Amino acid sequence: MEQAAIPALRAVLQQPRRVILMNKIGITTNVPIEVLLAGGYQPVDLNNIFISDPDPERLIKIAEKDGFPINCCGWIKGIYGVCMEYDIDTVMCVTNGDCSNTVMLMEVLKHRGLKTIPFAYPEQPDINEMQKTLTKLAAELGTTLEAAENIRKQLETCRKLADRLDTLTWKDNKVSGFENHLWLVSASDFNRDYEEYEKQLSAVIENAEKRKSYPENSIRLAYIGVPSVYGKELYRFTENDGARVIYNEVQRQFAMTQPVASLAEQYSIYTYPYSITYRIEDIKRELEKRNIDGIIHYVQAFCYRGIGGIIFKDVFKLPMLTLEGNDNFYLDQHVRTRIEAFIDMLKRNPGR
Numbered sequence: 001m002e003q004a005a006i007p008a009l010r011a012v013l014q015q016p017r018r019v020i021l022m023n024k025i026g027i028t029t030n031v032p033i034e035v036l037l038a039g040g041y042q043p044v045d046l047n048n049i050f051i052s053d054p055d056p057e058r059l060i061k062i063a064e065k066d067g068f069p070i071n072c073c074g075w076i077k078g079i080y081g082v083c084m085e086y087d088i089d090t091v092m093c094v095t096n097g098d099c100s101n102t103v104m105l106m107e108v109l110k111h112r113g114l115k116t117i118p119f120a121y122p123e124q125p126d127i128n129e130m131q132k133t134l135t136k137l138a139a140e141l142g143t144t145l146e147a148a149e150n151i152r153k154q155l156e157t158c159r160k161l162a163d164r165l166d167t168l169t170w171k172d173n174k175v176s177g178f179e180n181h182l183w184l185v186s187a188s189d190f191n192r193d194y195e196e197y198e199k200q201l202s203a204v205i206e207n208a209e210k211r212k213s214y215p216e217n218s219i220r221l222a223y224i225g226v227p228s229v230y231g232k233e234l235y236r237f238t239e240n241d242g243a244r245v246i247y248n249e250v251q252r253q254f255a256m257t258q259p260v261a262s263l264a265e266q267y268s269i270y271t272y273p274y275s276i277t278y279r280i281e282d283i284k285r286e287l288e289k290r291n292i293d294g295i296i297h298y299v300q301a302f303c304y305r306g307i308g309g310i311i312f313k314d315v316f317k318l319p320m321l322t323l324e325g326n327d328n329f330y331l332d333q334h335v336r337t338r339i340e341a342f343i344d345m346l347k348r349n350p351g352r
């Protein structure tokens with residue numbers, strides 16, 4: 001994610017550190033932010049601060065200096081670095097539905113004197129279970145589910161705008177893969193100011209609607225897996241080579257763009273925390289709807305989710321390129337050559 005592309009975040013980063021995070025709760029992944037907002041807290045996605053930092057390697061080094069192993073996922077180390085560097089004092093850690101690394105990260109943060117709030121998604125995407133989970137969380141944060149439902153209604157406009165931007169990407173061909181990534185991934189905390197997010201995204205959409213469409217013959221790519229450490233470069237590189245990412249799987253999930261009747265439903269149809277089966281159903285639907293030629297599957301080094309690629313290769317009947325990133329925040333020549341070869345192959349044999 002390019003810092004200059006996120007004016008709201010840049011403004012936040014420029015404020016004095018201790019002031020920035022007053023009444024804030026750092027979050028390690030997507031959580032029911034409506035409940036946090038109803039409780040009077042400002043969710044702050046620590047991943048977005050990490051990847052937008054002018055020097056993310058420095059944050060990883062802070063974690064490694066404090067003892068995090070080299071073979072630990074870069075996002076976990078980056079989140080730890082953000083907690084230390086930005087004086088975060090409270091973190092909500094997802095202990096079920098994200099990854100086991102977060103469980104130990106939570107222990108270390110607690111040991112360092114931070115307040116941690118564990119949050120566990122239910123084992124299954126069951127609406128009744130989710131209702132109980134959200135009610136319990138609301139009580140812990142001194143609010144009610146009814147108040148959180150009111151916040152859900154307030155956030156509906158933002159989520160509809162994110163959906164409109166997504167349509168402008170795959171259907172109208174007017175929005176780049178990076179813009180799509182940026183606005184959808186930012187919905188995890190709406191850049192810490194949902195009213196500002198709504199204003200800025202409305203302006204982006206108004207402008208995009210007037211643009212010329214990308215050429216019809218561009219190769220249409222899907223990006224599946226966790227957001228990459230390559231940020232804008234990956235999207236720009238594919239576009240310069242005659243291809244476009246028109247589907248960002250996890251980012252779209254974070255934005256929760258599907259209309260729902262309740263928070264329990266919203267967080268039950270969210271596929272990321274549950275069995276890979278739900279992700280596959282969602283991805284298959286979108287691949288077909290968006291007329292995709294090929295898939296880029298990004299895996300983070302040392303992440304258990306990468307193993308799911310074994311299943312993806314069997315169930316998706318489209319060419320797939322698997323890229324593994326670690327703590328290199330740019331596309332090196334080896335990765336560039338692999339992407340070029342993949343796009344070249346798709347140009348000769350489009351999946352459509």
Ligand code: SF4
Nearest residue numbers: 073075076099300303
């Ligand atoms: S990339 Fe994988 S290992 Fe790293 S935080 Fe995310 S789920 Fe965990």
